[in-house]
Amino acid sequence: MNELTAREIREGVATGSLSASEVCRACLEQIDRIDPRLHAFLTVDREGALARAAQIDARAPTQERLPLLGVPIAVKDNICTRGLRTTAGSRILEAFDPPYDATVVARLRDAGAIVLGKTNCDEFAMGSSTENSAYGASRNPWAPDRIPGGSSGGSAVAVASRAAPIALGSDTGGSVRQPAALCGVVGMKPSYGRVSRYGLVAFASSLDQIGPFGRTVFDAALLLGVIAGHDPADSTSAQRPVPDFTAGLTGDIRGLRVGVVRSMLEDGVDEEVARSVLDAIDVLRARGAAIVDVPLPHARFAIPVYYLIATAEASSNLARYDGVRYGFRAPATDNADLRTMYERTRAQGFGAEVKRRIMLGTYVLSAGYYEAYYLKAQQVRTLIRQDYDAAFEHADVIVTPTSPTAAFKLGERVHDPLQMYLADVFTVGVPLAGLPALSLPCGFTRDGLPIGLQLVGRMWDEEAILRAGDAYERDTTWWSRKPEVV
Amino acid sequence: MSEFTTADVERIANLARLTLTDEEKILFARQLDSILQYARQVCDLDTSGVAATSHVLDRRPADRPDEVRPSLTEAQALANAPEPAPAEGLFKVPRVLGG
Numbered sequence: 001m002n003e004l005t006a007r008e009i010r011e012g013v014a015t016g017s018l019s020a021s022e023v024c025r026a027c028l029e030q031i032d033r034i035d036p037r038l039h040a041f042l043t044v045d046r047e048g049a050l051a052r053a054a055q056i057d058a059r060a061p062t063q064e065r066l067p068l069l070g071v072p073i074a075v076k077d078n079i080c081t082r083g084l085r086t087t088a089g090s091r092i093l094e095a096f097d098p099p100y101d102a103t104v105v106a107r108l109r110d111a112g113a114i115v116l117g118k119t120n121c122d123e124f125a126m127g128s129s130t131e132n133s134a135y136g137a138s139r140n141p142w143a144p145d146r147i148p149g150g151s152s153g154g155s156a157v158a159v160a161s162r163a164a165p166i167a168l169g170s171d172t173g174g175s176v177r178q179p180a181a182l183c184g185v186v187g188m189k190p191s192y193g194r195v196s197r198y199g200l201v202a203f204a205s206s207l208d209q210i211g212p213f214g215r216t217v218f219d220a221a222l223l224l225g226v227i228a229g230h231d232p233a234d235s236t237s238a239q240r241p242v243p244d245f246t247a248g249l250t251g252d253i254r255g256l257r258v259g260v261v262r263s264m265l266e267d268g269v270d271e272e273v274a275r276s277v278l279d280a281i282d283v284l285r286a287r288g289a290a291i292v293d294v295p296l297p298h299a300r301f302a303i304p305v306y307y308l309i310a311t312a313e314a315s316s317n318l319a320r321y322d323g324v325r326y327g328f329r330a331p332a333t334d335n336a337d338l339r340t341m342y343e344r345t346r347a348q349g350f351g352a353e354v355k356r357r358i359m360l361g362t363y364v365l366s367a368g369y370y371e372a373y374y375l376k377a378q379q380v381r382t383l384i385r386q387d388y389d390a391a392f393e394h395a396d397v398i399v400t401p402t403s404p405t406a407a408f409k410l411g412e413r414v415h416d417p418l419q420m421y422l423a424d425v426f427t428v429g430v431p432l433a434g435l436p437a438l439s440l441p442c443g444f445t446r447d448g449l450p451i452g453l454q455l456v457g458r459m460w461d462e463e464a465i466l467r468a469g470d471a472y473e474r475d476t477t478w479w480s481r482k483p484e485v486v
Numbered sequence: 487m488s489e490f491t492t493a494d495v496e497r498i499a500n501l502a503r504l505t506l507t508d509e510e511k512i513l514f515a516r517q518l519d520s521i522l523q524y525a526r527q528v529c530d531l532d533t534s535g536v537a538a539t540s541h542v543l544d545r546r547p548a549d550r551p552d553e554v555r556p557s558l559t560e561a562q563a564l565a566n567a568p569e570p571a572p573a574e575g576l577f578k579v580p581r582v583l584g585g
Binding site: 095096097099100192193206232235236238301303304305307308315319322323324325326327328329332336337338339340341342343344346347350352355356358359360362363366372373375376377378379380381382383385417418421432433434459 | 490494495498499501502503504505506510514517518520521522524525526527528529531533536537538539540541542543544550558562563565566567568569577579580581582
């Protein structure tokens with residue numbers, strides 16, 4: 001039962017060969033089995049999920065057209081769910097019960113999906129390993145002494161360990177794609193503006209996008225179709241028609257121009273990762289794609305630009321945590337004034353990485369440093385975008401590794417923030433340019449750790465990367481491998 | 487050479503409304519210094535005449551009619567407050583003025 005894809009579950013529930021309740025129970029049982037070891041979930045909504053499943057079973061025949069009918073889903077804990085605790089992995093939101101659903105969650109419910117619970121993540125989505133969660137790290141199902149990637153690590157673990165067929169994450173600098181790669185599942189960052197951010201706990205508003213996880217490209221495409229589209233509640237969501245993202249998954253990529261960035265297969269990339277990506281390029285070529293070299297000359301500036309811009313935006317967004325309207329407030333002392341309350345609340349409520357990023361962001365926005373750092377980073381962001389524009393004159397999709405290495409050990413980089421940031425070298429450029437990108441499994445290391453392939457598309461052209469990813473998936477079996485712990 | 491001193495950390499923490507322990511001040515000074523050293527490679531790029539990108543939207547966000555729609559009730563808005571004053575419909579905060 002836990003091997004079923006979202007597509008198969010939907011089909012089974014719609015035709016009556018499966019009940020939503022039995023599928024939901026199988027997921028909840030799998031959560032009980034794996035979560036003590038992997039810690040993918042922060043909150044499991046057992047009663048809510050089963051009640052919703054029973055409701056769907058009672059009305060299944062009349063709802064058979066719903067795209068996620070009876071499909072269980074795990075939701076990252078920085079996406080608001082009405083009445084279901086939403087912490088964003090932070091102590092400061094420990095007791096936060098959102099009074100409303102994020103737009104994506106409302107759309108999931110309308111599509112017939114069943115929310116199983118909320119998944120672990122780095123605090124406020126700031127991190128690449130889930131080790132910054134205030135509630136403890138998640139573990140990689142392929143090697144529980146290793147990190148699952150982050151920040152949406154819990155969602156990737158839930159899907160890889162068959163506790164949920166699909167999940168939602170959010171991606172600011174790679175937070176969907178990198179954990180997808182390190183856990184051996186499919187993950188996608190849509191074009192900026194494709195999906196409403198209403199109800200997503202804000203980190204860096206010019207970069208944040210909610211994205212889907214699945215075990216197959218088809219499931220990721222199916223889920224993207226449900227959550228995409230304009231939302232009046234998010235002024236940055238685009239007024240563009242939403243195509244049927246599954247319709248173009250024909251396996252036909254003849255003539256598709258695939259751009260390869262040679263420098264991203266050389267400098268600082270693990271040899272096994274580079275070889276798997278080169279093999280994947282051969283698979284695409286054998287399917288009829290044309291392989292072309294494209295340069296991205298400013299790609300090496302993506303990490304510094306990203307960390308200057310993302311922290312600046314974060315320092316502003318996180319000013320809202322002041323202990324007044326919601327969230328944690330430091331215990332009052334008799335003579336505490338308002339300002340002391342602010343400072344103590346934030347000191348006690350935020351973890352180390354969040355404080356570090358608020359500090360860095362505040363610094364680069366402060367008088368005397370704004371031009372040198374923040375404005376400069378915004379200018380280099382323009383150069384990075386222009387590189388992609390130029391590359392997409394010669395290519396329809398661009399192929400890179402998702403991560404330069406497979407999953408590293410828990411604790412290995414936690415005391416060296418800069419080393420942790422370098423894990424994002426291939427993913428951070430994409431959101432700076434607003435582009436869509438897909439990560440899918442393309443091999444394993446000798447130690448049995450998953451390797452991810454990243455496909456980057458033109459703005460609004462999710463269809464090309466989904467088509468290329470699906471075509472690749474048809475000729476390979478990496479996606480169907482299952483971690484032993486399951 | 488260290489650019490980021492503990493005095494800088496104190497100045498920034500003050501702007502960001504964070505109280506830090508002495509240990510945090512020393513740690514952050516070292517870590518932020520190393521991150522900034524790394525980030526400084528962008529400062530050496532020639533960007534004269536390059537426009538800044540603050541967002542990637544291809545058009546300005548759409549306006550919408552300014553009309554009243556269903557929104558949170560007062561009780562819902564206060565439900566997550568650490569110190570609500572429901573009878574008055576207020577959030578309570580420590581003293582702001584006077585002594």
